[in-house]
Structures are given as structure tokens and as C-alpha cells.
Amino acid sequence: DVKVTQSSRYLVKRTGEKVFLECVQDMDHENMFWYRQDPGLGLRLIYFSYDVKMKEKGDIPEGYSVSREKKERFSLILESASTNQTSMYLCASTVGGAGNQPQHFGDGTRLSIL
Amino acid sequence: QQQVKQSPQSLIVQKGGIPIINCAYENTAFDYFPWYQQFPGKGPALLIAIRPDVSEKKEGRFTISFNKSAKQFSLHIMDSQPGDSATYFCAAVEETSGSRLTFGEGTQLTVNP
Numbered sequence: 001d002v003k004v005t006q007s008s009r010y011l012v013k014r015t016g017e018k019v020f021l022e023c024v025q026d027m028d029h030e031n032m033f034w035y036r037q038d039p040g041l042g043l044r045l046i047y048f049s050y051d052v053k054m055k056e057k058g059d060i061p062e063g064y065s066v067s068r069e070k071k072e073r074f075s076l077i078l079e080s081a082s083t084n085q086t087s088m089y090l091c092a093s094t095v096g097g098a099g100n101q102p103q104h105f106g107d108g109t110r111l112s113i114l
Numbered sequence: 115q116q117q118v119k120q121s122p123q124s125l126i127v128q129k130g131g132i133p134i135i136n137c138a139y140e141n142t143a144f145d146y147f148p149w150y151q152q153f154p155g156k157g158p159a160l161l162i163a164i165r166p167d168v169s170e171k172k173e174g175r176f177t178i179s180f181n182k183s184a185k186q187f188s189l190h191i192m193d194s195q196p197g198d199s200a201t202y203f204c205a206a207v208e209e210t211s212g213s214r215l216t217f218g219e220g221t222q223l224t225v226n227p
Contacts (some may be wrong), residue, residue: 004157031213040123042203042219043158050212058214090157099207100146103215105157 003027006091006106014114019078021109023091030096032074033103034058034066037088049074050096081113117141118206120218127194128226135189135221137204142185144206148215149178149189152201161202162189194225 007022025032033048035058045058047066055066063085067075074093078085088110092103119138127133137147148163164171164178164187171178175192191198204218 033214035217037220040219042120043217045214048214092157094213097213099209099211099213099215100163101213102148102160103150103158103213105159107155107157 004091004093004104004106006089006109008109009107010110010112012112012114013078013081015081015083017078017081019081019111019113021076021078021089021091021111023074023076023093023106024072025074025091025093025104026072027093027095027104028071029093029104030071031094032068033092033094034064034074034076035090035092036060037090037108043090046076083113085111086113087111117216118204118218120204120221122221123219124222124224126224126226129195131194131225133191133194133198133223133225135202135204135223136186137188137218138184138186139206139216140185141206141208141216143208143211144216146207146209147178147180147187148205148207149176150203150205150217152203152220154200158201158203191223194223196225196227199223199225 034046035043049068065077091106149161150158151161152158166182177190180187205215
């Protein structure tokens with residue numbers, strides 16, 4: 001079974017802090033994604049990566065950056081956390097190629113910015 | 115800009131009822147439409163998917179109906195059970211352009227015993 005592991009289930013940080021969210025997948029997937037989930041807004045794509053050291057902006061990249069130094073690990077960085085970044089963050093991975101491959105999600109990190 | 119619109123936002127049914135969740139899309143290049151199911155405390159997981167060359171697909175108690183001309187598709191859950199209580203997301207993708215999904219807003223389904 002594919003396993004996508006997010007380093008923290010709950011995280012509380014302060015405004016202005018630099019925050020790192022880590023995601024690791026164990027199935028040698030090429031593609032990795034970061035989403036945020038907010039009630040009534042669904043899953044919104046922040047950044048994604050099709051390969052090591054590659055990154056593409058999603059729909060809401062402002063205030064975030066990412067790092068993919070190894071194929072299995074995709075990190076989301078909040079450069080200077082703000083209260084409007086309080087949310088549930090989900091990481092996903094999928095094999096490369098066509099869009100009919102299922103995305104495998106981690107169980108999420110609930111981030112609170114005080 | 116939300117390219118996939120989903121309704122309703124929440125839905126409550128009794129056990130045995132048939133909840134229906136509707137989605138509409140704008141981009142005619144979309145050609146693969148998956149549904150994801152998310153239980154509390156868990157990440158979403160692929161439930162069922164359809165391509166626009168078929169009008170209906172069934173997997174167990176879950177059925178997708180697809181109306182290409184109207185650019186709409188819906189999920190029906192037959193004989194719903196309390197264990198089906200979850201959040202459901204529809205999504206769309208243009209298969210050949212990669213695996214970037216566009217998700218709907220989600221529907222929180224509660225099935226009462």
C-alpha cells in the first residue's frame with residue numbers, strides 16, 4: 001500500500017514564524033502536491049512537483065514556497081506565517097504520466113497560527 | 115476561479131436513502147472525473163471515476179451519472195449506510211496534461227441510523 005506520511009498532525013505557530021511542513025511518500029512516485037483544505041472551499045492546490053528540484057505554482061502559492069531535494073520528500077514552507085494561513089494542509093503523491101492515476105493523500109496537518 | 119462547482123455543501127439523509135451530490139464544470143478539455151471520499155481525520159481517497167464517453171458507471175452502491183452536453187456529473191449512493199458519512203469531493207483533469215486535479219468545494223454527508 002502507498003503510504004504518504006506528514007510529519008505532524010497538529011502544529012501551533014506564531015505570526016511571523018517560518019514554518020516547515022514535511023511530507024514523505026514510500027512508493028517512488030514522481031508527482032507530489034500540497035493542498036490546503038478549508039470548509040466550503042474544497043481542496044486548493046498550493047504547489048506541485050513533477051520531479052526532484054522541480055516545482056510549479058498551483059492556484060494559491062502566495063506566502064508559500066516548496067522544496068524537493070529528494071524524490072520521496074516534498075516540503076511546504078510558510079516564509080512568514082500569518083493568521084490567514086491557519087488551515088488543514090494535505091500532501092499527496094501519484095505516479096507520473098496521465099491524469100487518471102489516483103492521488104494518494106496523507107492524513108493532513110492542522111496548522112494554527114496565533 | 116472555481117472551475118468545478120459542487121453542491122450541496124452538506125447533506126443529511128436517513129439510512130437507506132439515496133444521497134445525490136452534483137458537480138458542474140466549465141473547461142471542456144477535462145476528460146477524466148474522479149470522486150474522492152474523506153473520513154474525519156483522514157486524507158481523501160479515490161472512490162470512483164468516469165470518463166465522458168460513458169453516461170453511467172457503477173461500483174457497488176456508488177454510481178456516477180455523466181451528462182456531457184450539460185457539463186454536469188453526479189454521485190449517487192444507493193442504500194446509504196452510517197459508514198458512508200464522510201466528505202465527498204468531485205474533481206476533474208485533462209488526462210494528457212498531467213495529474214493536476216481541479217477539485218469541487220466538497221459535500222459533507224451525514225447518514226443517520
